[in-house]
Amino acid sequence: xxxxxxxxxxxxxxxxxxxxxxxxxxxxxxxxxxxxxxxxxxxxxxxxxxxxxxxxxxxxxxxxxxxxxxxxxxxxxxxxxxxxxxxxxxxxxxxxxxxxxxxxxxxxxxxxxxxxxxxxxxxxxxxxxxxxxxxxxxxxxxxxxxxxxxxxxxxxxxxxxxxxxxxxxxxxxxxxxxxxxxxxxxxxxxxxxxxxxxxxxxxxxxxxxxxxxxxxxxxxxxxxxxxxxxxx
Amino acid sequence: xxxxxxxxxxxxxxxxxxxxxxxxxxxxxxxxxxxxxxxxxxxxxxxxxxxxxxxxxxxxxxxxxxxxxxxxxxxxxxxxxxxxxxxxxxxxxxxxxxxxxxxxxxxxxxxxxxxxxxxxxxxxxxxxxxxxxxxxxxxxxxxxxxxxxxxxxxxxxxxxxxxxxxxxxxxxxxxxxxxxxxxxxxxxxxxxxxxxxxxxxxxxxxxxxxxxxxxxxxxxxxxxxxxxxxxxxxxxxxxxxxxxxxxxxxxxxxxxxxxxxxxxxxxxxxxxxxxxxxxxxxxxxxxxxxxxxxxxxxxx
Numbered sequence: 001x002x003x004x005x006x007x008x009x010x011x012x013x014x015x016x017x018x019x020x021x022x023x024x025x026x027x028x029x030x031x032x033x034x035x036x037x038x039x040x041x042x043x044x045x046x047x048x049x050x051x052x053x054x055x056x057x058x059x060x061x062x063x064x065x066x067x068x069x070x071x072x073x074x075x076x077x078x079x080x081x082x083x084x085x086x087x088x089x090x091x092x093x094x095x096x097x098x099x100x101x102x103x104x105x106x107x108x109x110x111x112x113x114x115x116x117x118x119x120x121x122x123x124x125x126x127x128x129x130x131x132x133x134x135x136x137x138x139x140x141x142x143x144x145x146x147x148x149x150x151x152x153x154x155x156x157x158x159x160x161x162x163x164x165x166x167x168x169x170x171x172x173x174x175x176x177x178x179x180x181x182x183x184x185x186x187x188x189x190x191x192x193x194x195x196x197x198x199x200x201x202x203x204x205x206x207x208x209x210x211x212x213x214x215x216x217x218x219x220x221x222x223x224x225x226x227x228x229x230x231x232x
Numbered sequence: 233x234x235x236x237x238x239x240x241x242x243x244x245x246x247x248x249x250x251x252x253x254x255x256x257x258x259x260x261x262x263x264x265x266x267x268x269x270x271x272x273x274x275x276x277x278x279x280x281x282x283x284x285x286x287x288x289x290x291x292x293x294x295x296x297x298x299x300x301x302x303x304x305x306x307x308x309x310x311x312x313x314x315x316x317x318x319x320x321x322x323x324x325x326x327x328x329x330x331x332x333x334x335x336x337x338x339x340x341x342x343x344x345x346x347x348x349x350x351x352x353x354x355x356x357x358x359x360x361x362x363x364x365x366x367x368x369x370x371x372x373x374x375x376x377x378x379x380x381x382x383x384x385x386x387x388x389x390x391x392x393x394x395x396x397x398x399x400x401x402x403x404x405x406x407x408x409x410x411x412x413x414x415x416x417x418x419x420x421x422x423x424x425x426x427x428x429x430x431x432x433x434x435x436x437x438x439x440x441x442x443x444x445x446x447x448x449x450x451x452x453x454x455x456x457x458x459x460x461x462x463x464x465x466x467x468x469x470x471x472x473x474x475x476x477x478x479x480x481x482x483x484x485x486x487x488x489x490x491x492x493x494x495x496x497x498x499x500x501x502x503x504x505x506x507x508x509x510x511x512x513x514x515x516x517x518x519x520x521x522x523x524x525x526x527x528x529x530x531x532x
Binding site: 055078081082083084085088089095097108109111112113114156157160 | 443446
């Protein structure tokens with residue numbers, strides 16, 4: 001199933017929720033290592049389910065998913081955390097911990113995988129420098145702008161050096177200026193070799209960045225273009 | 233080790249963040265273990281007093297007329313061989329008469345001399361049998377009565393049974409109360425932990441997304457439950473220690489007349505067993521409450 005350059009491969013994947021709703025239907029998608037990919041579609045098209053399926057959060061009803069050499073059907077519950085360490089996730093609502101400062105929010109990811117305090121400090125500061133927030137390490141999320149909060153979330157997602165970065169509507173809560181800053185940052189992460197998958201509604205960004213675009217509609221892949229736009 | 237340190241810090245944070253629920257859980261645990269300690273001390277002291285009382289409650293074995301001393305010795309040997317017999321004391325006919333005279337006439341020598349050299353109790357040599365557990369008195373009595381040469385066995389089965397039954401009653405009542413309170417404690421700890429899980433739902437979800445293992449996510453909640461259990465055990469132990477010492481002092485000072493009956497167990501003796509018991513119960517209930525809550529609310 002896995003070819004050398006493919007980091008993600010979905011073969012005839014269907015996901016049906018216990019309510020009977022079919023979120024993904026016979027989806028075939030392959031993603032190359034180091035690719036930058038947009039997944040677009042209207043609400044209920046299956047975009048979020050696609051991300052959840054990659055995270056191992058929902059089980060596929062049929063078909064197979066292979067991510068970074070792991071066949072998700074064979075990944076056992078207790079192995080899931082170790083699988084997820086190879087992925088970074090960014091959410092629309094940032095999901096930072098308000099009772100901890102910027103440094104602590106990013107360091108949580110290192111702590112979870114058991115990195116020593118000293119090494120974590122170096123890694124976190126280096127990542128904060130990369131996202132341009134090294135001077136705000138001691139500030140709390142509520143003291144930051146939306147764009148800065150999303151940059152902290154990206155730093156947290158990237159500090160463990162994952163092979164794949166999944167971003168679910170990362171600009172959904174941001175103004176155009178901040179949205180572009182975030183996309184520039186994600187592109188920089190991609191330049192460093194990380195495979196980046198962005199689920200978005202932002203047509204302007206998709207149209208201008210000229211990256212691969214996969215369009216989902218009612219659970220089906222209806223378009224997959226190398227340098228696509230939001231609409232055909 | 234790092235996971236444990238993280239769990240400890242977060243566990244303490246959880247307790248602080250849900251301080252009302254944590255306080256309720258600690259309060260119930262304190263009440264529960266205080267009652268446990270109180271009943272334990274009561275039962276231990278009561279048993280101690282019963283033991284003392286039991287050792288003074290004995291059986292008196294009388295023999296057939298004209299029995300030989302050697303045969304009495306043989307009967308004594310058979311009785312001593314019983315497991316629940318603690319002590320067997322031989323009272324010769326002379327000693328029995330001497331005791332009787334002492335009891336009846338006291339120091340009045342004239343009255344004592346009325347009988348001269350005669351011993352009206354010459355066939356009243358006996359064995360006094362003391363049991364280690366009075367609840368066996370009936371069976372031992374039956375056993376002795378069947379021995380050849382034994383004429384009569386006198387016992388005080390009503391006293392023996394009364395003491396034994398009361399001891400059992402205290403033990404059953406205390407066990408029921410303690411069990412009920414332990415269930416309430418486990419429920420409250422489980423609720424406090426559930427609150428903690430709800431408050432930290434976002435954090436848990438983020439940790440799960442970034443690859444935290446189940447044990448890493450659960451550790452703070454388990455630590456929280458165990459800490460509540462430990463605090464809930466230490467407070468009543470300290471209270472009981474102070475109260476127990478003062479109470480013994482008070483009773484022995486103000487009721488010195490009863491000192492012969494009030495055979496108290498030393499505080500060290502009580503707490504040597506109560507400390508591990510309370511801590512064990514506290515930690516177990518805390519851990520159990522957390523595990524139940526974590527299993528219910530952290531399914532993913």
